[in-house]
Each structure stands twice: as C-alpha cells, then as structure tokens.
Amino acid sequence: MIVSEVPSSHGGMAIPRIVEILWRRKFVVLAGVALCMGLAVLGYMRSPAQYKAEAILALNVRKLQALPTESVVSALPQESPVLRTELDIISSRSMAERVLARLDHEGFTPDGRQVPAEQQLSPIANQSKPVASTPFDEDHNRSEIDKLLSNVSVMNDGRSYTIYINYRADNPEYSAAAANAFGEAYLDYQVDQQTSATRRVSDWLGGKLVSLRTTLEQSERAAADFREKSGLEKANGMTLQSQQVAALNAELANLRAKLAGTEARLSTAIEAANNHNGVALSEILSSQAILPLRAEQSRIERSILEIKQSGATQSAQLPQLNSQLASLKAQIADEVEQIIDSLRNEINVIQRQQTAVEANLKEMQYGTSAANQALVHADQLDREAAANRAIYESYLTRYKQTIEQDGIASADARMISRAVPAMSKTSPQLQTWLAMGIMGGIFLGVIVAFVLELRDRSIRSPEALESATRLSIIGKIPQLSARERKDVARMVSDGQSSLGHSIADLQANLLLSASPKAARAIAITSAGDQEGKTLVVTGLARSLSATGIRTVVVDANFRSPMIAQEFGDQFGPYIEEVIRGRQTLEAVVQHDLATSIDFVAAQTCQVPAEFLLGHEQFAKMIAELKRQYEIVLIDTPAVSSSADAIRVASLADATAFVVRRDTANMDDVVAAVTRLRADGRKVCGIVLNSVRRSGKAPRVDAPPPPIQLVRESVVKKMAGHTKSRSVAKA
Template sequence: MITNTKPSAHSQEGLSRLVSLIWQHRFLFTACLLFTGLVAAIGYMRAPKRYHSEAVVALDVRKLQALPSESVMSPLPQESPVLRTEIDIIGSRSMAERVYANLGLGQPAADKSSKNDRFVTASNVDSYVKAIEEILANVRVMNDGRSYTIYISYTAKDPVFAATVANAFANAYIDYQIDLQTTATRRVSDWLGERLGSLQKKLELSEQSAAAFRQKEGLVSMGGTNLQAQQLSGLNTELTSLQARLAEARARLATATEVLQTGEGVGLTEVLSSPTIQLLRAEEARVIRSIADLDQSGARMNPQRPQLGYQLASLKSQIRQEVMEIVASLRNEIDINQKQQSEVYQNLQDVQRAMSTASMATVHAGQLEREANANRSIYETYLARYKQMIEQDGIATAEARIITRATPRTKPTNPDKFLWVLSALLAGTTFGVGAVWLRGVSSRSVGSITALQQKTGLVVFGRVPRMRAGGISVGPGMFSGKDSDFHCAVAEIRTSIQLVQAKRQGKSQVVALTSSTSGEGKTFIVTNLARSLACGGFKVLVIDANLRNPSISDAFGISSTYHLSRAIRGKIAFDDLIHRDPLSSVDVIVSERQATPPDFILGATSFTALILEMRTRYDLVLVDCPSCTFELDLARIAGMVDAVAFVVNPERTDSLVLKTAADYLRANGDQVLGMVLNGVRRRDYKRGERASPLIQDPTDSRQMKPRPRPALLAGE
C-alpha cells in the first residue's frame, strides 16, 4: 500500500510559523544558545577529569582435565542467560567487597562476634558502605551479545587507580571461580568423609548381623554353599559308597562260599593276600619239599616222615582255619556295612529335616547378606569418590581467563568535549525554541494573512509597515523619502476606499475604525489615512468617538475645550467642534475623557444628527472607535456608520476577539470592510504582495471575496 508522506498544510504552516518565530526573535534564540554554551563551558571547565580503563575477560569453553574423573562442579553452560548471570556476579556487591579487600582500600566493618566489636563505630560502617557504593557506581560490566567476552571498565579520577580496579575486578572474578570450585570440592570431601564413617559403621553392623544370624541358625557356608548342603552331599556320597562296598562284599562272600564248597578256598584273593596264610603256605611248601626229598631218597621209613606228615596236616588245618576266618570277616564286613548304611541314611534324613526347617532362616540370611552387600557397594562407591576428591583438591581451574589487562590512559575520557558541545547545542536549541515559542504565544501573533483571514473571516485590504519612532513626513516628497513605504501603504488603503466610494456613485461614506485591543495603532492609522486622503483631494473629517481613551487631539496636535461631549449636550454648535489639522486640510472633531458614561453621549439623538450632518458636508468621515473590548460602544457607533474596519497589529491582536466582534457586527446587519494590518515588518512587507483593494461595498449585492494573499505578517 502506498502511503502519502507529504506533510499536511497545517504541519507545514506550523513549521514555517516556528521558523518565522525563530527568525523574528533571533536575538532571544541566540541569547539562549550563548547562555547554554556559557553554562556548558563553565561546567566543562569545572567538571573533574575522570579516566576510563577496561579489562577484557573471556569465558573459556575449554577446561583443564588433570585427572580422568568427574569434577564436583559442572562447566558453565554456554547460554545467554548464564552469561548474563556471570555479568551480574562481576558487578555485584560481593565482588566489590572482594575488590575492596584485595586492594587494601580499607577494612570492612568488624563482625559483631569479633573481640574488637566495641571499636566499630557508625562512621567506619558508613565510610565502608560509601566506598562500596562508589566502586559499584563507577564500574561497568557489559557484553557485546555476540561472544562470551566480558568487558569490565572502571572510571576514576586517577588513571592508574582506574586500571588497578578494573584489573582487580577481573582477578577477583577469576579467584571467585577458583574459590568456588575449591570450596565445593572441599565441602564435598568433608561431607564424603563424614558419610564414609557412618557407612562403615552401617556396613559392619549389617555384616555382623548376617554372620550372627547364620551362626545362630547354623547356616555355616563353605565354598559358597552352606553346611547342611555340604553335609547332605557328603552323606549322599558316603551312602553311595557304602552301598557299592556292600554289593562288593556280598559278591566276594558268595564267591568265597562257592570256593569253599569246591575246596579251592586258597584261591581267594583275600586268602592269597593274607600274610598269615602266606607264611603257612610257605611252611607247607617246605614240609612238602621235605617229604618229597625223603620220598625221592627212598627213606620211607625215616622217622622224620611221619612227623613231617603230621606237620603238613597241621599246616593245612591252620590254612583252612584261616580261610574260614577270612570268610567270617567278609560276613562281618557285610553286617558292618549294612549298619553303616542305616546310620548314614538316618543322618541323611536328619539333615533333610534340618534343611527344611532352616529354609526361612536361609531366606532371611540371604536378605541380610544382600543388605550387607548393598552397604558394601555404597561404601566402596563413596570411598572411591572420596579419594577422587582428595586427588582433585588443589588443582581447581577457573572457567574464564583475562585476555586483555587494563592499562592507564593518558587522556581523560570525562568530561567529553564533544558531548558537552552537543549537549549545549541541544539544550540551547530546546530552550531557545521554547523561549521563542512562549514569546510568540505571549505576543499573540496571528500568523499569516491566509490563516488570519480563515480564523476571522475578514479581508485584509491594507498593510502598513512598521515605522521607527518619530514623525511621519507629509508633503510633496513624501512618496520618495524615507517614509515612502508607509505612504504607499496608506495610499493602497485610500485606493481601496475610493473604489468602494466609486461603486457608491460618489456618495459620501462614514467608516469606523476599531481594533481588538488597545495599542494596535488604530489612531495612528486614522490620522495618516485622513491626511493621505486629504492630499488626494478628498474632503475628510475625523471624529474621535473613543470617549474612554481619546487620543485624536494628541495625534493631530490639537488642544481645545470644544470637544464632542459639549456639542452633544447642546452647549456649543456643531460648527464650533470642527478643528483644522495644522499639517493638512483634514477637519477634526476631538473628544475629552469624561466621567459621564459613554453610552449617554453615543446613544444621544444629537450624536446621530451630528453623523448625518457631517455625512452631507464631507466626502469621507473617519470615526475613531473604541476597541472591541467595549462592544456596546462599538455597537452604537456601528449602527450609525456605513462600514467598520479593523486595525490589526499581528503581534498584539487576538484573532478570537476579532472573529467574535466581526460576527456580532454582521449579526446586527452592520457592514464590515475588513482588516488593515499595522506594524508589518519591513522585510515581510517588501517581499509580500500588496493588499487586495477588493472590499465589500454595502450597496453591492454581490459579496466580492478577495483571493487569499500569501504575504507574511510581522513576526512570521
């Protein structure tokens, strides 16, 4: 969407009005600029010199890792809120107190619990607080928002002190980070040490409880299994072994029985392995050899042979007896094995019953053991962490580093000459514009002719330039002298009136001149207009109807006791009222201030008769009326004259009063010619257009409206 950015006519008019006011009151504006410049110069000279130093600290995302263990404090997150927090920490009161103590600027107030608290006074506390406040007021900590770089600046009267404090803040921040990590590590170590003591006691109690319960319940374990299980396993093994031995013994017994029945008992393994039988068999073999030797020698009748026979039979009987004993031992072995099996089986049943009755105790013992194991695990974890903390103590590193240290500056940063000059210009411009605007508002300036005509609805048909103090020359060379501009302006007003008179077909005209307030030059315009008309061959009469403040007599230089009020009262004739201007052919009727209310004179029939009579005698009658402030007096006079014109001073008039008076006159059917601007600045008069000669004729039914004139008024 295209938007029209062209300023409105109202804003353009306001801006041009402001520029015009500044130019009109340029001396006031210049005085404001000079005054603020002087104040700024004095302030700049008296302002103490202050030096600015800056240290730069960077948050380091890299961190020294001396041990492969986790540190107590996690590294700073690389986030904007964290950076903002670190900036607040650097600029905090606690950091200022740390700098205050590190630099030895003074001693902080002693703690109430100290032994010297009775020596702490309120003055010491106040000086300490003021010193901290001064440090905080002069330090600035900032970040550019694009990096993790922190700028620490300090401003002081001494450049060395400024650099020292800035570096002290940077060092204090580094020390703060190291102290923070060291304190946290030691605090965690102390807490872990205290915790380890309690955990150790708890572990010992849990292990003792588990061992005591097992001992109480007889749940002795060896090699990871309890005693009952081991007993049960042993009994099962023993029972199996006994059963195997019993089967073996029975098999040997059956074999031995069969061998005995066949007579081959000596072939038994037990027989062969018996030492006694082996000796007997050896002796038997010797006897048999001896008998064989005797038989081979043929000595059958040898007396030794019967003896050897008896000895051989005895040996065989002994061997047989030993075999029978071995068989009997096998039977005894079977009986013993059976008894052992019965006892082992009984023991096995007892162990099974004991294990079934001890199942709950085993579960509880397992729970106690698990609790003891958990306590042992926690204790070992805390112990390992405690040893890590001990190893980490003393190797704390800061997460920031100083990349630029502050250095003393040779030139002061404050006061800033450019800033003071700029402030002086801004303040002077502001005060000047304000003073000019207030002056313009208080001067009641009306602005441009167009604005004045729009506000009042009146036509400007004459503009009179501002004249210097002194008389106005009247004569043949008045249009070529120093007052030529003035006489030309009056001639324009006269021409406008002549045009109206021509439209009235030569009939005489009575015109009343008034103003919105006193002091706008109404009498001055009437006097010089009358003289100008008289120089043009008009027969002109001037009547001073301003009975509240008569001034026509002074303007024309006439002093007489024959004034208007005496003629109205019938004390003198109308012809005696008329006086002649010493400088021209203008006739004048003067007035004098009276205690009688003006309404008694202006409302008299004789005053109406005077106007009617003078209308027949003169070509033009100019009536000097009171200002619009006295609206009743003006209304009386307006009802008797042909038209009313307003004399307006752009710097003194009130447009609202003008509009109200013009509307009031029009409502009563009175004819209003327009306005004559008096006191227009000469440069505005020369560059502006001439006033419009078109004024409203009471005899003309057409309402002739002049074109708006862009000429500027005085002070615009």
C-alpha cells in the same frame, strides 16, 4: 479583498513553522548555546584530570583436567547469560570489598596515593593491627566501596568471551592497580569458590559415609541372622532344603526306572516260562544253579540226538536219557520259578521304596511354601544389603576423588593483559565538553524558544491572525519611524511611499467590503489603546478626499480624542455640544484647509462617554452625516475599554478592526472580535498596523496615479461588486 485559507491544525506543527519559530527566536537559541558553551568551558577547567586503565580477562574455553575424574564444580557454560552474570559478579559490592582489601594490602590509600614501602607495616603488624568496627569506619568503607563501583566499568563486546575491566582515577598508578585488583580478585574468587565447594563436598561425603557404613552393617547383619534362623543357609548357591528336594526327586526317578526295568524282566521271564522257551534273562543266565543243569541238559540232548541219528531207536539208554532230560528240565523250571519269585519280591521292595520316597518328597513340598516365603524375605534383605553396599562404595569412591581434587582448583578465566598506568589523561577532553555545550545549548535554546513561543500571545503571523479571528486582512500599514510619523499627510498622497500604497489598497478593499449604499459609515476600532486607529482614520480620510470622495471624520473617542490634533483643531465647537443641543451639526463640522477634509472633533468631557454615545441625538447626527457625505469615518474607543465601540458600531454600516502587530495580544483581539460579532456588528476585516517592510521600494520613475483615475477605479470596483451581489441575491 485579501482572502487567506485557514491552516489545518490536524497535522501538528509543520517543519516550516518550526523553522520559522527558531529563526524568529534565533537570539534565544544563540544565547542558550553561548551559556552552555561557557558552562562547558568552566566545567572543563574545573574538572580534575582522570586516567583510565584497562585489564583484560578471557574465560577459558578449555578446562584443565588433572585427574580422570569429574570435577566437583563444573566449568562455566559458554553462554551469553552466563557471561552477563560474570560481569555482574565482577562489578558487585562483594568483589569491591575484596578489591579494597587488596589495594590496602598493596599500600594504596583511599585517595589514590601509594604509601612508600618503608612506611608500610609488615604482614605480622597488619594482622596484629586492631580492626575498628565503629559506625564511622563502616560508613567510610561503604563510601570507599561506592567510589570503587562508580569508577569501574566491566563490559564485553558480545562477540567473544573477553571481559574488559576499565577503571578511572585521578592517579594513573592507582587506576592501573585498581583494574588489576578487580581482575585478580575475580580470579581468586573463582579459585576460592571451587576450593570451598570441594571442601564442603568432602566434609559432607565424610559425614555421609559414617551413616552409610552403619546402615550397611545393620542390613548385612539382619540378612545373615534371618537366614540362620530360617535355615536358609546356602551351599553352592542353593539352600539345604532345595538340595534335599532335588535328591529325593533324583532318587524317586531312579526307583521308578528300576521298577520299570524289573517289571519288564518279570513279564519276559513269565512269558518265557509259559512258552517253555529258553530264558535269556541275565538273572537266569548267570544263575549258578541253572548253569550246570543246562550243561547236563545239553549233554543228554546231544546223546539222544546221536542215538537217534545212529538209528538205534530201541536202545536201552534212550528211555533213561529221556528220563534224565525231563528231570533236568523240571529242575531248571523250578530254578526259573524261583528267579521269577525273586523278581516279584524285588518289585515289591522297589514299590515300597518309591512310596516312601514319594511320602518324604510330599512332606518336603509341604514345607517348601513356608521356606519360600522366608526365602523371599531373605532375598529382599540381601538386595537391601547389596543396594546399601553399592551406595556406600559409590560414596566412598567419590569421597576419595574429592580428596584428591583438593588443592588443584583453577580459575575459569585468565588475565591476558594487565593494566598499565596511562601516559595521558582520559578526561576531561575539550572537544567533548564543547560538543556537550553546543548540543546542550541548542537543546536549551530550542526548549526556551518553544516555551516563549507557547507563552507568547502576540501576533505571530498574518495567517495566524486570520485563522484565529476568521477575518480577512484588508490592509497592512507599514511600520513608520518617528520622522515618518510627522510627515504622514505627504506620504499618503505620495504614490512612491509604502504608506500611500497601503492606504490606497485599504481604501479599495474597505469600500468593496462595505454595504453598497449612497453614503457609508465605517467605524474604525481596535482591541486596545495605542493600536493606530487615528493613523488609519486620518490616512484613509486623506486618501478618500484625494480621490474626490466626500468624506467626513467623526471623533467618537471621548476618552482619548486625537482627530482635532491631526487636522488642526480650530477650538470648537465640539460634538458634545451637538449631542446636548447647544450647537447645530453644521456648526461643529470643521474643515481642514490643507487636505479639504471635513471632521467633527471631540474633547475630553466630564460626563461618562456612554451617556453621549448612547444619546438619541448622536444617532441622528450620524444619520444626517451619512446623507450629506459619501463616506463617514468614525474613530471609536477601544473595545476592551468599554461598550462605546459597540454602540458606535451599531450606527455604522461596517467596522474595520485595527491590530498593531508588535504590541497586540492575540487573546484580546479574538475576544474583541467575538464581542463585536456577538452583538451582531459587521466586521469587514482587519487592518494590520506596524508591518515590517519587505525592503523592496517602489519604482522611482513610476508617477503617482492621477486622482481621477483612482476615483474611476474605485467606482468601477464598487459597481462590479454591487452587480455581483445583486446576481447573488437573485
């Protein structure tokens, strides 16, 4: 018995399976390639010639700085997102509008032709030319802009700040002009952006300066008026009140110092007067009244000293001189006392002055708190005025710088290579079209092949059939030509033919798969008609008969009986007459003289086949044939036609299922097998019919196997199979 493993479905479609499908559908793939190649050649012939021109721009890494001031518009940051944004700006609709206007100014028509210079209007005529604003013109301009955008390609290599502008057109001059127009329009756009930004900033600054000047004047006027009303005028950086307080503090300090000095002199004078010491005060020493008295006192004291030194102590002048000296001292003492009194008077005066100054200072300090609050408010007004002045001056400086920058705007990029008309066309290219055709054809062919494969429900492979039905293939009948079908009897008995070998293998596998009884009934059925049941039955009968096994063939296919035709019908009687009781079984069993095969023929009957096959007499007939013959082969109707095959299979020991590979439908086969199994019928295997031959013919020098050897081999296999089953049951 042929046993094959069920392929796993969890791993998806394996590569060998894909290769097998593509090889089987190779003509579909080749047809797709041929079709796409033809379409590619047709497209190449019908495609208009296209010319490509390229203009190259480079973003400026270094910025021209004409003035030592900050520019209104900063330079472009050298970053990848910024460069990507600039590419989007070049390929935008607003830029396409600029390009369209520039091309129209250069004399290019929308279809790419250039108007001769003598036919172009002058600039004055262009300005005076009326501009139509009808919906048709707007739609026309929109279509022209869309055409420009569809043909332009702006890119960057990602490693530099270089921008490549490519334009495709059917005119080389127009493609170059359009590429250059995109580059120049982008440069003009940058200059216009800077110029307009500078002018907008200058206009805004001019309007802002007017309001700032008014604010500054108001703040300065408010600060001056408040100081004037509050008496907070400043001189040498100080207010008048502050100066007065400072002067009173200085005067008070002087008075306190003067009072301390006078009190010190007074105490010194009083101490000297009490001790009768010589007074060395400046007031005493410089007194005009005391100086003569002190001179006279000194003269008298010298005279008294001379008298005493001369020893004339009893001189009459000595008392007189002492009296004069005492009188002088008394006069000096009186003068000193007057000086002391004058110092006391001076101290009193200084104290009264100090009291007055302190009172004035205290009064000034009382008024300082209110003055300080007014001063704080005045300082706040001064700060506001100073801040307004600083803002005004900064705006004024920026305004002057902005005015100076007007007219010196420069683009942040430059054109390093202008586009020139192409010498040869860029497209179409035959190699590209052919490559596209080949790839498209392969893709289309593969898709169609897999779609056909998915929709194809035929028998793709023996393995797929075994996997779907869960049955083993017990025989493979080769595909026969019309001439070979006429000589089936000889080919079955010929050991060199592929059909003979196939029938012999089927015979061995079928006998081993059937129940080991003395007589066996094997039903041969199929899912549909024209599957080759009769071919298998007759070939198997001839092979069994050739090996000496007593075999009888029963034609139970009342819808399309073929057994009588295969074995030489002797015109009855037929199986219907036995079932109806008109004939005996021995009468309907016919004998083929050529092959020594017994068969029971049938013919198309008028009554439904279900009445005959379901009759009790039909079951008795099959049971009687099983007792008389070793093998009973029953040719049944197709399972899809009716329930006839199921009724016949219930009387047989085993059922062989014939499937024709080139015409059978997988779903029908699976449904038929499932139906047989659902009714409890034993299906021993599948006989695959019309199998393509491998091309290897059997050896010519190999003699056909003797009938007795084949019979012994089959008997030994059957005995071994019976023994193995007995052991398994034990």
